[in-house]
Each structure stands twice: as C-alpha cells, then as structure tokens.
Amino acid sequence: MSATQRNPETFQTSVQRPPDFDAFWQAILDDVNQIPLNPSIEHVPMRSTDEVDVYEIHYDTLDGLRIAGWYCVPKASYLPPPYPGLLIVPGYVSEPTLPKSWAKQGYAAIGVAPRGKLRSNDRYNPGYPGLLVHNIVDPHTYAYRGFYVDACRAVDFALSRPEIDHSRIGVHGSSQGGALTITTAALRSDVITCGAAGAPYLCGFMDSASLTHSYPYEEINEYLRLYPEQEELVRETLEYFDGINFAPMIKAPMLVYIGLEDDVCPPETGYNVYNAMSCQKTLHTAENCAHDAGAFWEMAHIESFLAEHLNPANPAQRADTTVG
Amino acid sequence: MNQKPNDFTQFWETVDRELEQVPARPELTEIPMRSTQFCTVYWVKLTSIGPYRIGGYLSVPNGDGPHPAIMQTPKYGSVNHVPDYNDRQRYLMFTLMHRGQRLVDQPWQASYPGLLTTGVADPETYVYRSIVADCLRGAEFLQSRPEVDPDRLAVVGDDLALITAARRPEFSHAHAAGLMFYRLMEHCERSSAYPVEEVNDYLRANPSETERVADTLSYVDPVFHAPGVRAKSLVSVGDDGAVGGPEWLEPLIQAIGGPVEQYRVTHRGGTDNDWIDAWMARQLGTEPMSKFRRSVA
Numbered sequence: 278m279s280a281t282q283r284n285p286e287t288f289q290t291s292v293q294r295p296p297d298f299d300a301f302w303q304a305i306l307d308d309v310n311q312i313p314l315n316p317s318i319e320h321v322p323m324r325s326t327d328e329v330d331v332y333e334i335h336y337d338t339l340d341g342l343r344i345a346g347w348y349c350v351p352k353a354s355y356l357p358p359p360y361p362g363l364l365i366v367p368g369y370v371s372e373p374t375l376p377k378s379w380a381k382q383g384y385a386a387i388g389v390a391p392r393g394k395l396r397s398n399d400r401y402n403p404g405y406p407g408l409l410v411h412n413i414v415d416p417h418t419y420a421y422r423g424f425y426v427d428a429c430r431a432v433d434f435a436l437s438r439p440e441i442d443h444s445r446i447g448v449h450g451s452s453q454g455g456a457l458t459i460t461t462a463a464l465r466s467d468v469i470t471c472g473a474a475g476a477p478y479l480c481g482f483m484d485s486a487s488l489t490h491s492y493p494y495e496e497i498n499e500y501l502r503l504y505p506e507q508e509e510l511v512r513e514t515l516e517y518f519d520g521i522n523f524a525p526m527i528k529a530p531m532l533v534y535i536g537l538e539d540d541v542c543p544p545e546t547g548y549n550v551y552n553a554m555s556c557q558k559t560l561h562t563a564e565n566c567a568h569d570a571g572a573f574w575e576m577a578h579i580e581s582f583l584a585e586h587l588n589p590a591n592p593a594q595r596a597d598t599t600v601g
Numbered sequence: 602m603n604q605k606p607n608d609f610t611q612f613w614e615t616v617d618r619e620l621e622q623v624p625a626r627p628e629l630t631e632i633p634m635r636s637t638q639f640c641t642v643y644w645v646k647l648t649s650i651g652p653y654r655i656g657g658y659l660s661v662p663n664g665d666g667p668h669p670a671i672m673q674t675p676k677y678g679s680v681n682h683v684p685d686y687n688d689r690q691r692y693l694m695f696t697l698m699h700r701g702q703r704l705v706d707q708p709w710q711a712s713y714p715g716l717l718t719t720g721v722a723d724p725e726t727y728v729y730r731s732i733v734a735d736c737l738r739g740a741e742f743l744q745s746r747p748e749v750d751p752d753r754l755a756v757v758g759d760d761l762a763l764i765t766a767a768r769r770p771e772f773s774h775a776h777a778a779g780l781m782f783y784r785l786m787e788h789c790e791r792s793s794a795y796p797v798e799e800v801n802d803y804l805r806a807n808p809s810e811t812e813r814v815a816d817t818l819s820y821v822d823p824v825f826h827a828p829g830v831r832a833k834s835l836v837s838v839g840d841d842g843a844v845g846g847p848e849w850l851e852p853l854i855q856a857i858g859g860p861v862e863q864y865r866v867t868h869r870g871g872t873d874n875d876w877i878d879a880w881m882a883r884q885l886g887t888e889p890m891s892k893f894r895r896s897v898a
Contacts, residue, residue: 283894283895326805374713375714404704495683565870565871567871569869598794
C-alpha cells in the first residue's frame, strides 16, 4: 500500500452514530438522576489565599462511587458573589490541578476528578495505561460510561451552590479535558453556557488509532494486536462514546483549538468533531504545534472567549496554561 | 540564588552508601500487550532505599545488541507513559516510576498537589532525597544491562535527569527540559502556577520555615549537581526574560561539567519535538523519527 500525504482538513471519519445513541445516553442520565448528589465541601486553609478559598469536594455518582474535586471560589472580600461557574476537566494522565488562577478572575471554578483519578479511585482504578480499553467490548460497562457521567455530575454540583449564577456555567479542558468539554456540553446542554475544547481526545477513536502510535490511542492498537477478533465489538462500543457523535447535541457556543502536528490526538479528528457541531463555533488551528495545540498563544483567546460568555468580574488576571 | 549547603557532598554520599547497602534485586516480567515485532517490553521492579520497591518499563529492541539506550526520569505527576513507540524502535528504553507514583504506590501514594513539599522542612526527611535515590537505582540497573551500549547511553527528563547524570556520570548524553527545582525559591516569587504554588501554599501556612525550606530545596537544585555532569548535554531554553529563559538558565549552563548545547524552544510542539528527537538521534547514531506521521498508508 502506498503512502499519501495527510490532509487533516478533508479527512472523512469512519465514525457512525448508533441509531439508539440518544436513547442509550438518556437511559444513563435517567439512572444517575435517581442518585442523590450528596455533595460535601471541606475548606482547605493551606491552599487558600487572600483572594481565593479552596475546598475539597465530593459527590455521588453512578455505580455507587464517590467522586472528588477541587472547588476554588473568590472570597467575598475580594469579589462579591454571584460568580459564573467554570468546570476545568482533566487530561488523561494528569491529575486535576486546583483552578485557583481561574477563581482569581472571578469564576467559581471546579477541578473535576472523575473515577480513576487520584482521590476518586479507591473503588475503581483501571490505571494508566488501562482506562482507555477497560471493558472496551461492552458499551454498558465501558470505562467512559461512568467517567463522562462523573464530569456531568460536577455540573450538578455547580447547580447546588448558591454563590454560582446558574445561567453562567462554562466548561474547559484540553486533550481528555477537551473531550469532556464536548461530552459535558452535549449531555448537559440545558445548563452549559459555553465550552472551550483543546486538542479533543476521544473523537474518532479508531481513526486516531490508525493515524498514530502515540499513547493513549496506542492502547487500542495494543489491545487489538492481542485480541484482533474483538475489533467489531470495540468499534461498536466506541461509537457510543465518540465526541463526534456528541457534537450535534451541543447548543452552547464552542471554541475548539487544535495543533496541526498533534501526534496524540490527530488533527483530522479535531476537524471532524468541529464539523459535527451545529452550535455557534470557532476553530483555531496552530501550525507546527503538537498536543500543546498552540496553548502558548491560545490561552489569551480561551480567556477572552470564556469571559465574553461568562462575564467574570476580574478578567484582567491571567489563568495558568491548561494542560491535557 | 540558593546557597550550596556546606554538607552537600556528604549528604549525597550518604545516599549512595545507603543504596550500596540495599541490593536492587531486579525482577523482570514481560508485558506481551506492550511488546511488538521490534521490541520486548518488561515491567521491572527494583529495591531502592527505605527499602522501597520501585518500578519501570524496560523496552529492549529485538535483535543483536548492544543498543543505544535512553533512561527517562520520572515526571512530576502520578503517571509516566510506556516508552514512545518510535523510541522503542531505535533505542533500549527505560522509563522509571519513583516511589508513590502509579504502579509503585504501595505502600505509599504520592499526593498531587502535595508531593513537592512532602517532608520539605528537613533535607533528611524530604521525599526528593528518596526520589533521587530511586533515579540513581534506576540508572545503576540500566547501566548494568548487557544489551546497553555504554558509549550511547542517555538520560532525559527534568532536574532529575541532570542530577542522575551528575551522580552516575557513565551517561554519555543528557537532555533536560522543564526544570522545577532550579532556583525554585526565586521561581515561587514569580509564579502561582502548580506545582510551584505548592511551595507558596506551604510557606503561607508555615511562614517561619522559609529558611529551612530554602535550605532543603538547595540539596536538589541542579545547579549544585551540574559540575558532576560529564555527559554531552542539551538544555531546552525558554524565552528572554522568562523563568527558564537564557538569562535565568545561564548559571546552570555555566555550571555543567561537560559540553552543553542549548535549544531555544519555539512553543510549537511539533517543531520542538522534531528538533530534540533529531539531536538525540544524531548523538546516539540512529535516524530521526517524527512522532507526527506526515503521510499515511
């Protein structure tokens, strides 16, 4: 087979949308909506500053799991409430950091730690590598079924907070955080005001695995080398979790930014998920950039985009660079 | 700038002696899922000081050695990836997990945030005394492998790579980027980003400990280890005037004992990855390979 030059912009995805995609996810949301959130919030004096209070939070989710997170809120003496809410969703291998810099801008910011992340992994811990292919032959038990829901439950946590303006809740992250930005904006399209997704992962899973040997997608290649007979079941499962299939559900304005030499999340799939969005949307592409997706320059655009839609009180402060 | 502690040499020689007294007792288990037609991947367990059982991924190219080899020191964070696919085609790769990271988090799990200040009030209790020992144990293991070409043996990573190259100078090459411990107390004054903010958090809660923390951190500041580096080194350099920029790094560059090259990062990951990959390939006698495939079958 001869090699051809890549043209990410014109790449046609192989992803199909299962006919029961919406029903599949509605059933999961119906299940989780029966589970009381049971939010808890504990002040962490050591991480708090004159401007920002830091809390460790927990809430209940699918499968009887309790999920952890960080909640960073401007002190009323620094900026009075109400605050726009902002979910900062994590990358694949990174642990959620404390979104204090976003709180300094005036957001009530939640750093989400879905199942398997430290502090949310005492009963579910497929590990890294491992998460991407955990129960990958069954959509009803696949790792990301609960993982996506855990991120959505952080929206419910935000809605439980009286200091948050419930009409201004955004979501942002890069890599897996970019994927969670898309899935959360889709599954909670009734709430999410805007989303900024960098280098979105979990879009075009099988296409990605064919375009790169970089981890985490290489986990799929490794799995299929060992279990080639499972390919159809793997493909079938992944289509229920593909960001490209969630994209049309998004109603809020979205910013997507990608690196055109991203070996981790191929730019082809960034274009594909962006093209699948029917909401108000903006795409930024960064030449010669890899999985950084041009974050060195892009952070200013992300801050402006979020500020335009969420209107924090002190947008002149600078946020820490988002890592995937 | 930090002051070099008076007992700096003695401090680290004590760590070396502790390592000498603890046999590594390597244990290699093949991981078929990670192995390919061109390499065999093992999970390696080793004993470090404590004693504590640490681990890492060892990828050995199939075919006759000795092979050029690269050790990746652990990153700051809970997870270190399996060695890169392209790297595994060209090099014998060893990626170490230090104590507390995933896969070696029994009996102790590192906290994020939190690791950077664990035991920081005293250099004897500071967790990075042990983490450096873990890296040195990993280096000793790699250097003992018969499949490794000792003339083409590199260590790559952050401060831990430079410290490892200094204290186990059998490495022929080194690449350091994203230094965390270098001038860390000064860095803290200029940043509130994690993980550096962990130190600020600690000092806000324990303001009387500033001098003790500065003293502890000076034991792991690579500038004081740098004269021991004999490897040909590449240091990634950031922007003018920034932390990590040329002025900031100048004292370190000057202190490194071996020949040093500098690479000015462009912040464009594709460009930076390719340049650094090509540099290492030239040094170790292999072919450059971009992680981003520009053509596909």
